Amino acid sequence: MFESAIEALLILLDPSRLVFMFIGIAVGLVIGLLPGLGGTVGMSILLPFIFGMDPYTGMALLIGMAAVVHTGDTFPSILLGIPGTSGSQATIMDGYPLAKKGKAATALSAAFFCSMIGGIIGAFTLFLAIPLARPLVMTFGSPELFMMAMLGLSMVGILSGKSALKGIVGGLLGLMLGAIGAAPAVPEYRFVFDSIYLYDGIPLAVLALGLFAFPEMVDLLTKNNSIAQTEELKGSWVEGIKESIKNKWLLFRSSILGSLVGFIPGLGGSVVDWITYGVAKATIRNNEFGNGDIRGVIAPEGANNAKEGGALIPTLLFSIPGSGTTAILLGGLTLLGLQAGPTMVTTDLPVTLSIIWTLVLANIFGAAACIFLSKYIAKLCMIPATKLVPFLLIVLVIGAYQSSRHIGDLIAFIIIGLFGWVMKRLDWPRAPFLIGFVLSISAERYLWISMSRYGFEWLLRPTVIVLVVIIIALVFGGIWLTKTSKKSQETGGISF
Numbered sequence: 001m002f003e004s005a006i007e008a009l010l011i012l013l014d015p016s017r018l019v020f021m022f023i024g025i026a027v028g029l030v031i032g033l034l035p036g037l038g039g040t041v042g043m044s045i046l047l048p049f050i051f052g053m054d055p056y057t058g059m060a061l062l063i064g065m066a067a068v069v070h071t072g073d074t075f076p077s078i079l080l081g082i083p084g085t086s087g088s089q090a091t092i093m094d095g096y097p098l099a100k101k102g103k104a105a106t107a108l109s110a111a112f113f114c115s116m117i118g119g120i121i122g123a124f125t126l127f128l129a130i131p132l133a134r135p136l137v138m139t140f141g142s143p144e145l146f147m148m149a150m151l152g153l154s155m156v157g158i159l160s161g162k163s164a165l166k167g168i169v170g171g172l173l174g175l176m177l178g179a180i181g182a183a184p185a186v187p188e189y190r191f192v193f194d195s196i197y198l199y200d201g202i203p204l205a206v207l208a209l210g211l212f213a214f215p216e217m218v219d220l221l222t223k224n225n226s227i228a229q230t231e232e233l234k235g236s237w238v239e240g241i242k243e244s245i246k247n248k249w250l251l252f253r254s255s256i257l258g259s260l261v262g263f264i265p266g267l268g269g270s271v272v273d274w275i276t277y278g279v280a281k282a283t284i285r286n287n288e289f290g291n292g293d294i295r296g297v298i299a300p301e302g303a304n305n306a307k308e309g310g311a312l313i314p315t316l317l318f319s320i321p322g323s324g325t326t327a328i329l330l331g332g333l334t335l336l337g338l339q340a341g342p343t344m345v346t347t348d349l350p351v352t353l354s355i356i357w358t359l360v361l362a363n364i365f366g367a368a369a370c371i372f373l374s375k376y377i378a379k380l381c382m383i384p385a386t387k388l389v390p391f392l393l394i395v396l397v398i399g400a401y402q403s404s405r406h407i408g409d410l411i412a413f414i415i416i417g418l419f420g421w422v423m424k425r426l427d428w429p430r431a432p433f434l435i436g437f438v439l440s441i442s443a444e445r446y447l448w449i450s451m452s453r454y455g456f457e458w459l460l461r462p463t464v465i466v467l468v469v470i471i472i473a474l475v476f477g478g479i480w481l482t483k484t485s486k487k488s489q490e491t492g493g494i495s496f
Contacts, residue, residue, distance in 0.1 A: 004350055008354040011056050011354055012060060012358060016057065017060045018060075020060050020064070021064040024046065025064045027042055027045065027065045028064065028366065029069075029071065029072035029370065031065070031069055031072065032069040032070065032071060032075075039070075040328065041213045042066070044209045045213060045396065046061055046062055046065055047204065047208060047209075047331065047335070048209075048400070049061070049399065050062065050336060055337065056350075056354050059332075060358050063355050063359060064362045067119055067305070067362035070304035070305050071115040071119075071370055074091060074108060074115070074301065075108070077091045077095055078111065078297075079099055090273035090274050090300040091296075091304075094293050094294070094295075094296030094297050095107045097290070100292075105374070107294065108370070108374060109239070110298055110301070111240075111297050114244050114254075115304060115363065116305070116364055117251055117302060118254070118302040118304065119305035119306065119359060119360070120359075121252070121259065121309070122258065122305060122306035122309025122359065123309045123356045123360045125309050125313075126312050126313055126355075126359070127353075129317070139463070140341070142450045142453065143446070143459075143461055149319060149443040150443065151320055151470065153175075154171075170428060170430065171432035171435065174433040174438075175436040175440045177202060177436075177437050178201070178436065178438070178440025178441060180192065180202055183444070184442075184444055186448075197406050200404070204438065207434065210400070210416030210420055214396065214413070214421065215421040219424075220388070247295055250280060250295060250302075251299075254306075255306040257272075257275065257276050258276060258302065259306045259309055261303070261310065262306065262307030262309065263311070263313050272300075272303050277296065277299050280299035308359065311325075311326055312359075316333075316340055316344045317341070319442060321435050327431070327435045328438075330438055338351060
C-alpha cells in the first residue's frame with residue numbers, strides 16, 4: 001500500500017492536476033470567506049466543470065475546494081463575529097473578542113495553523129481506515145449496500161435542522177425527485193410528462209446549484225452589505241503559531257475528536273466545533289473562554305478541517321454521504337466514472353490515495369495562502385454584495401447550463417432555486433433533500449437486486465440485522481446529540 005501511496009502522489013504532482021487543485025483551493029477560500037455559503041455551494045459550483053476530466057484531476061479540483069473551506073471561513077468569524085460557515089460558529093466565541101482586543105492577526109494565524117494540522121490529521125485518519133475497512137467492505141452484498149444507503153438517509157434526515165420531521169420529509173422529497181427519468185432496474189420512465197429533457201432525470205449539478213447556491217446569492221444581494229468593515233489586521237502572526245505549538249496536545253486531541261465525529265454520517269457540520277469547544281472548556285483549568293482565550297480558537301479550528309477526512313470514510317467506502325458537501329462529492333464520483341464502495345479500496349485505490357494526498361497538500365497550501373494573502377483578502381471583504389453577486393450568478397448560470405446544455409437546465413435551475421429559497425426562508429433543511437436525491441437511484445437498484453435474488457430472506461441476514469440495530473442506535477443517539485448542540489449554542493458551549 002505504501003508503493004500505491006507514492007504512485008498516487010506522483011500522479012497528483014503532475015502539473016496539469018496541480019493547477020486544478022490550486023483552482024479548487026482558491027474557490028474554497030473565497031467560498032469560506034463569504035458568510036453563509038460553505039462547502040455545499042462551492043461543490044455545487046465546481047461540479048459541472050469536472051465533465052470530461054480524468055478521476056485524479058476531477059478529485060483534485062473538488063477535494064482541493066472542500067479541504068480549505070473551513071480555513072477561509074475564519075476571516076468573517078474572527079473579523080466580523082459572523083460565521084463564514086456553520087462549522088465556524090464556536091470560533092467566534094473567542095476569535096472575535098481577540099480581534100476587538102487588537103489581536104486579530106494572532107487569532108487568524110492560530111486558526112490557520114490549527115486548520116492545517118487538523119486537516120493533515122484527518123487525511124491520516126482516512127489513510128488508516130483503508131486497510132481496516134477493506135475486509136468489511138468486501139463482504140457487503142446488495143442487501144448490506146441498501147441498508148447503508150438507508151443509514152445515510154436516516155441519519156441526515158434526523159440530524160438536519162431543528163425539526164426531525166422536516167428532515168425526514170425533505171429526504172423523502174429528494175427520493176421522489178430522484179425517481180424522475182429512467183428506472184435503474186427496469187426499462188421504464190417515470191414522471192417525464194413527455195419531456196425529452198426529463199428522460200435522464202434532473203442533473204445533480206442543476207439541483208445542487210439551485211438548492212444551495214441560488215438562495216445564498218439572493219440573501220447576500222438583499223442584505224447589500226460588504227463582508228467586513230475594516231481591512232486592518234492588528235496583532236502578531238508569529239504569536240498565534242507559537243500559542244498553537246504551546247497547546248499542541250489540545251490541538252491534537254481536538255483534531256482526533258473532529259475526525260471521529262466527522263466519521264458519523266450527519267453529525268459533522270455545526271456540531272463538531274461546539275463539541276470540541278465544550279470539551280476544551282470543561283477540561284482546561286483557569287480558562288477565559290468567551291473573553292478572548294486563544295485556546296478557544298485552537299480547539300474548534302483543529303477539529304473543523306480534521307472532520308473532512310473522517311467524513312470521507314463513510315462517503316468513499318460505504319456510499320453514505322454525511323452532509324450536503326459529501327453528497328455532491330458522491331455525485332461527482334459518478335460523473336467521473338467511479339463508484340463509491342468496494343472498488344474505492346480495490347481497483348480504484350490509487351484514486352482514494354490521491355484524495356488523501358490532496359487533503360494534505362490543500363491544507364498546507366491553503367493555510368499558507370491565507371497567511372500571506374491576508375492583507376489582500378481583508379480588502380476583498382470590503383467589496384459590496386451588489387458588485388460581487390452578479391458575477392457569481394453568471395458563474396452559477398454557466399455551471400447549470402454545462403450539465404446537459406439544454407434550455408431545460410436553466411428552467412430547472414430557476415425553479416429549484418426558488419424552491420430552495422423558500423425552504424431556507426421557512427427554515428426547512430435542504431441537505432436531506434439533496435442526499436435523498438443522490439441516494440435514490442442506488443437505494444432503488446440495491447433494493448430491486450436484493451428482492452429479486454433473496455425475496456424477503458435478506459432481512460434475516462446477520463449483517464443486515466446489525467446495520468438495522470446501528471441505524472436505530474445512531475438515530476436515537478443523534479437526536480440526543482442534536483439537543484445537546486442546541487443547548488450549547490444557547491449557552492456558548494457544551495457542559496459536561
